[in-house]
Amino acid sequence: MKIILNIWRQKNATSAGKMVRYEMPNVSEHMSFLEMIDVLNEELTKKGEDPVTFEHDCREGICGCCGFMIDGIPHGPQRGTTVCQLHMRHYKDGDEVWLEPFRAKAFPVLKDLMVDRSAFDRIIASGGYISINTGSAPDGNNLPVIKKCSDQAMDSASCIGCGACVASCPNASASLFVSAKITHLGQLPQGQAERDRRAMRMVLKMTEEGFGYCTNTGECEAICPKGIKIENIARMHRDYIKASVLYREETKAGGAG
Amino acid sequence: MALNLDSKIPSGPIEQKWDKAKFDMKLVNPSNKRKYSVIVVGSGLAGGAAAASMGELGYNVKCFCFQDSPRRAHSIAAQGGINAAKNYQNDGDSVYRLFYDTIKGGDFRAREANVYRLAQVSVDIIDQCVAQGVPFAREYGGVLANRSFGGAQVSRTFYARGQTGQQLLLGAYQALERQIDAGTVKMFYRSEMLELIVIEGRARGIVTRDLATGAVDVHVADAVVLGTGGYGNAFFLSTNAKGCNTTAIWRAYKKGAGFGNPCFTQIHPTCIPQSGDYQSKLTLMSESLRNDGRIWVPKKKNDTRPANTIPEDERDYYLERRYPAFGNLCPRDIASRAAKVCCDEGYGVGPGGKGVYLDFAESIGRLGRKTIEERYGNLFEIYERITGDDPYAEPMRIYPAVHYTMGGLWVDYNLQSTIPGLFVLGEANFSDHGANRLGASALMQGLADGYFVIPYTMGNYLAQVKPGGVDANHPECRAAKDAVDARTKKFLSIQGKKTVDEIHRELGKVMWEDCGMARNAAGLDRAIQRIPEIREEFWNNVKIPGSGAELNQSLERAGRVADFLELGELICRDARTREESCGGHFREEYQTPEGEALRDDEKFCHAAVWEYQGDNKEPARNIEPLAFEHVHLAQRNYK
Numbered sequence: 066m067k068i069i070l071n072i073w074r075q076k077n078a079t080s081a082g083k084m085v086r087y088e089m090p091n092v093s094e095h096m097s098f099l100e101m102i103d104v105l106n107e108e109l110t111k112k113g114e115d116p117v118t119f120e121h122d123c124r125e126g127i128c129g130c131c132g133f134m135i136d137g138i139p140h141g142p143q144r145g146t147t148v149c150q151l152h153m154r155h156y157k158d159g160d161e162v163w164l165e166p167f168r169a170k171a172f173p174v175l176k177d178l179m180v181d182r183s184a185f186d187r188i189i190a191s192g193g194y195i196s197i198n199t200g201s202a203p204d205g206n207n208l209p210v211i212k213k214c215s216d217q218a219m220d221s222a223s224c225i226g227c228g229a230c231v232a233s234c235p236n237a238s239a240s241l242f243v244s245a246k247i248t249h250l251g252q253l254p255q256g257q258a259e260r261d262r263r264a265m266r267m268v269l270k271m272t273e274e275g276f277g278y279c280t281n282t283g284e285c286e287a288i289c290p291k292g293i294k295i296e297n298i299a300r301m302h303r304d305y306i307k308a309s310v311l312y313r314e315e316t317k318a319g320g321a322g
Numbered sequence: 323m324a325l326n327l328d329s330k331i332p333s334g335p336i337e338q339k340w341d342k343a344k345f346d347m348k349l350v351n352p353s354n355k356r357k358y359s360v361i362v363v364g365s366g367l368a369g370g371a372a373a374a375s376m377g378e379l380g381y382n383v384k385c386f387c388f389q390d391s392p393r394r395a396h397s398i399a400a401q402g403g404i405n406a407a408k409n410y411q412n413d414g415d416s417v418y419r420l421f422y423d424t425i426k427g428g429d430f431r432a433r434e435a436n437v438y439r440l441a442q443v444s445v446d447i448i449d450q451c452v453a454q455g456v457p458f459a460r461e462y463g464g465v466l467a468n469r470s471f472g473g474a475q476v477s478r479t480f481y482a483r484g485q486t487g488q489q490l491l492l493g494a495y496q497a498l499e500r501q502i503d504a505g506t507v508k509m510f511y512r513s514e515m516l517e518l519i520v521i522e523g524r525a526r527g528i529v530t531r532d533l534a535t536g537a538v539d540v541h542v543a544d545a546v547v548l549g550t551g552g553y554g555n556a557f558f559l560s561t562n563a564k565g566c567n568t569t570a571i572w573r574a575y576k577k578g579a580g581f582g583n584p585c586f587t588q589i590h591p592t593c594i595p596q597s598g599d600y601q602s603k604l605t606l607m608s609e610s611l612r613n614d615g616r617i618w619v620p621k622k623k624n625d626t627r628p629a630n631t632i633p634e635d636e637r638d639y640y641l642e643r644r645y646p647a648f649g650n651l652c653p654r655d656i657a658s659r660a661a662k663v664c665c666d667e668g669y670g671v672g673p674g675g676k677g678v679y680l681d682f683a684e685s686i687g688r689l690g691r692k693t694i695e696e697r698y699g700n701l702f703e704i705y706e707r708i709t710g711d712d713p714y715a716e717p718m719r720i721y722p723a724v725h726y727t728m729g730g731l732w733v734d735y736n737l738q739s740t741i742p743g744l745f746v747l748g749e750a751n752f753s754d755h756g757a758n759r760l761g762a763s764a765l766m767q768g769l770a771d772g773y774f775v776i777p778y779t780m781g782n783y784l785a786q787v788k789p790g791g792v793d794a795n796h797p798e799c800r801a802a803k804d805a806v807d808a809r810t811k812k813f814l815s816i817q818g819k820k821t822v823d824e825i826h827r828e829l830g831k832v833m834w835e836d837c838g839m840a841r842n843a844a845g846l847d848r849a850i851q852r853i854p855e856i857r858e859e860f861w862n863n864v865k866i867p868g869s870g871a872e873l874n875q876s877l878e879r880a881g882r883v884a885d886f887l888e889l890g891e892l893i894c895r896d897a898r899t900r901e902e903s904c905g906g907h908f909r910e911e912y913q914t915p916e917g918e919a920l921r922d923d924e925k926f927c928h929a930a931v932w933e934y935q936g937d938n939k940e941p942a943r944n945i946e947p948l949a950f951e952h953v954h955l956a957q958r959n960y961k
Contacts, residue, residue, distance in 0.1 A: 077872065095597040097708075103602055103823070110821045110867055110876060118875055120390065123563040124603050125704065127488055128394045143707075150707045175534055176873045183511060186391050190503040194496035195455045199375040199773045200446070202453035206410060209464025219457040219482060222489060226393055250455050 066158035068092045068101065072117055073165045074177055082174070084163070094154040098141065099124065099131065101153060118177040126150040126290065129225030132232070133178040134165040139229035139288050147227065147290045167232035171239070171275040182228045184274040185242060192266035193246040195255050208254055218252040221245040223291045230285035236277030241285040243267050244301035245293045251304060261312035264304035325580045325933050327946040330734040331435040336952055340439045343735065344778055348785035355380035357789040359543040360780065361528055363515045363570050365392030367765060368748025369549025370494035371772025377501030379777055384541055385498065385507055386530060388514040388565060393495045396551055396563040397768060400487025401608035401701065403471055403479035404765040406444040411468050415476040417441045423474055424763060425953040427653055428728070428756020429905035429921065431583070431929070434952055435735060436753045443774040444766050448480055450773055454493040458482050470651065471610060471761040479762045484608055484700045490765055494772070515570045516881065517802040518546065518577045518744070525744035526792055529802045533878060536871040540794040540803050544784055545743045547776060548574060549768070552727035552749040554587065556886045556893060558830025560724035561593055561606040567882035568889050571731050571750050579739040580931040580944060582732035582752030584889065585897035588759055588906045589839050590725030591657035594708055595677045604723040605708055607680070608701055609761045612650045614685035614694065615718070617641050617657070619678050623668040629679055629717045640664060648960040655758045655906045656960060658722035662839045663917065665721070672719045681717035722839060726764060728755040728906065732931045732946070736779035737771060743783065747771035752929065757905025810870040813880045818863030822879045825860045829853065829890050837894050842910040846898040850891060857887040892932055892941060899943060902926045923955050
């Protein structure tokens with residue numbers, strides 16, 4: 066089948082970008098969306114043109130590398146699917162699509178469809194962990210975890226950090242991403258000691274990185290390829306409000322001795 | 323000059339070797355640790371865990387990944403689980419049994435002492451990960467759940483749905499981010515190691531290219547750790563992520579690190595078959611599916627009837643028939659080869675007859691759709707998304723694909739390569755899986771190396787060297803940087819007619835056909851002749867657009883493929899000289915009358931360790947003899 070691609074081409078972070086039109090006359094329905102761009106890139110390379118830059122790695126929907134806007138929707142039209150798992154059988158002959166990078170102040174464009182999402186790493190570094198040094202853990206079965214809590218923690222922990230939630234949000238909020246980590250660790254008994262600190266630091270870091278705040282639009286939940294629920298954000302708010310009343314950073318004398 | 327292959331196995335009974343080694347190790351005083359710097363290349367289970375753990379200890383760690391974040395490392399894609407000898411199920415498991423199974427599963431081509439240590443520390447890994455908040459599957463009573471996994475008769479596999487690798491990696495990643503925040507680890511994103519710096523015989527640094535800007539930089543340290551994964555993409559199509567490459571370990575090999583058993587590659591039995599020439603990678607369907615799925619082909623050749631219309635008595639459940647004791651759970655190499663035999667004989671299903679059925683109808687009937695959904699829901703979804711077929715309604719079609727490489731840089735008991743100060747962890751080393759890796763053991767090895775081995779052995783090494791003493795202006799550093807710059811310039815100057823991927827596919831085709839699931843002398847000789855021709859074509863006719871001073875994905879791939887083109891030949895040479903069949907290395911000339919792998923313990927009970935001799939010169943083959951004092955050499959029997 067024939068597919069017409071309009072792709073955002075931008076040479077680097079500082080240059081202006083524009084849409085460029087490409088015609089793909091022989092697209093197989095069995096191809097993945099990214100394989101179609103692979104084919105385009107092979108042709109561009111042979112013609113001496115610059116191939117389209119896009120992030121990708123595992124192509125199994127788990128590493129979280131890939132992601133761009135297809136017709137204004139992060140990862141494209143199929144629900145619960147990263148763009149690497151989107152297949153061309155969902156398109157028909159003659160379809161025209163528009164590809165753009167994720168757009169958010171905190172995700173500057175590096176080139177074409179590739180953006181810099183390192184802000185996510187800095188948010189995790191601010192408190193998205195349980196402090197336990199290697200070697201100091203008690204036996205794994207020492208601490209029973211209610212299965213329902215464990216399952217909910219797993220639901221939230223499935224977040225792949227792709228950034229689609231940010232791209233879909235009119236406020237470019239990272240609330241779904243941040244709340245998924247807060248919920249994952251907050252549902253587990255291991256995560257309680259640092260629960261206030263985690264909420265406080267991660268939420269503040271999110272704002273500092275230039276992400277907006279949540280206004281309950283719900284786009285993030287609708288487009289999340291891993292089905293992360295917006296109820297995580299409610300949990301984050303609760304933890305954050307509680308922490309903002311109760312939490313104090315460690316005092317200097319805290320560990321003295 | 324022959325390589326020094328002293329394995330440094332501690333003396334004493336196998337149960338006490340690791341304790342003895344730890345006690346004998348020299349220690350770095352806590353206040354001196356910050357004076358030492360360590361480079362860790364790779365941020366997956368091995369590299370990420372190592373960087374975090376050494377940061378916690380107080381060393382100055384620099385960690386590098388080529389992806390945009392350490393959380394993207396390919397460990398994330400591991401689905402099934404992680405083994406540990408916890409014996410929580412009271413079903414007869416023990417450290418010794420896990421050790422025994424791993425040695426036997428590896429077809430007696432791994433070092434006993436290393437594998438025993440792996441089994442020992444496996445139990446600590448689970449504790450560590452639980453404490454980090456890894457949401458392992460649990461029973462209703464709140465305790466950890468287990469399942470049995472390919473090749474094991476006990477339930478020792480811990481799992482987090484079908485995303486165990488993801489959850490373990492996020493645990494290591496979070497530990498790493500915590501150290502980054504604490505300032506003990508400095509993270510370099512989108513940075514690819516392109517050269518190893520060796521000064522006065524010791525690994526002292528690396529040259530990296532910043533993939534976003536093209537900047538080439540020198541980093542020096544007191545020791546270098548490679549946790550850079552496997553080289554399955556030498557075959558072009560594999561279940562590896564697109565970025566997985568051999569460059570880090572290949573550069574080290576060319577600087578003097580011995581390469582152990584490169585031909586030990588694992589072909590995974592349950593992958594989604596290829597659909598067309600444009601195919602960019604193959605997708606694994608977790609082996610855990612074999613717990614409840616039954617593998618079969620029609621009894622009639624070239625049977626094109628829809629699977630569900632083929633009556634029960636016209637189906638050949640060939641694994642259950644050939645291996646009644648293990649059935650569908652037999653080890654990967656055996657299951658893969660059996661599928662190939664069926665397809666070669668004309669019993670295969672699907673386009674080109676390259677597939678066998680993996681059928682859940684019986685399990686769904688017995689356990690109900692809900693249970694199957696709970697266990698494998700995400701895997702079924704992946705399958706449906708890729709193929710457009712519903713595996714709840716009809717059997718999956720699967721075919722083997724390259725998945726894991728047991729070979730890698732040779733390391734001693736301390737995980738140190740033949741270059742002092744260069745340590746190699748996880749899939750990048752050759753150490754623990756012999757000629758075949760058991761399911762759920764890769765995650766175990768990566769984390770064992772990163773969390774529980776390298777923090778000790780690195781201390782022992784550093785305690786014996788003085789910190790610092792070299793900087794980026796050292797002649798060796800400059801030479802290494804110049805070499806990288808020259809290579810980039812050369813790549814960009816060729817401006818031929820073929821793309822990097824076209825040449826990579828050609829290499830992959832040769833590798834798969836002549837050095838894949840079944841190998842023979844004639845095919846390997848052909849490959850050893852053909853690969854240098856492809857390499858020649860690459861260096862004369864590849865077309866790489868753009869420049870080196872910018873983000874250039876074609877250039878990145880070119881560097882990796884150039885190294886695969888050299889490694890591919892070494893894999894074939896290793897396969898050619900190992901005139902026996904063992905594990906994933908099946909030489910057609912050496913098989914039992916029933917078609918099983920036939921080892922030659924007289925001649926080949928050793929690790930082959932290859933030594934670089936110069937470009938276009940034949941590498942030298944060294945050997946490390948393997949002694950089996952605990953698990954006695956025997957033909958594997960899964961019948």
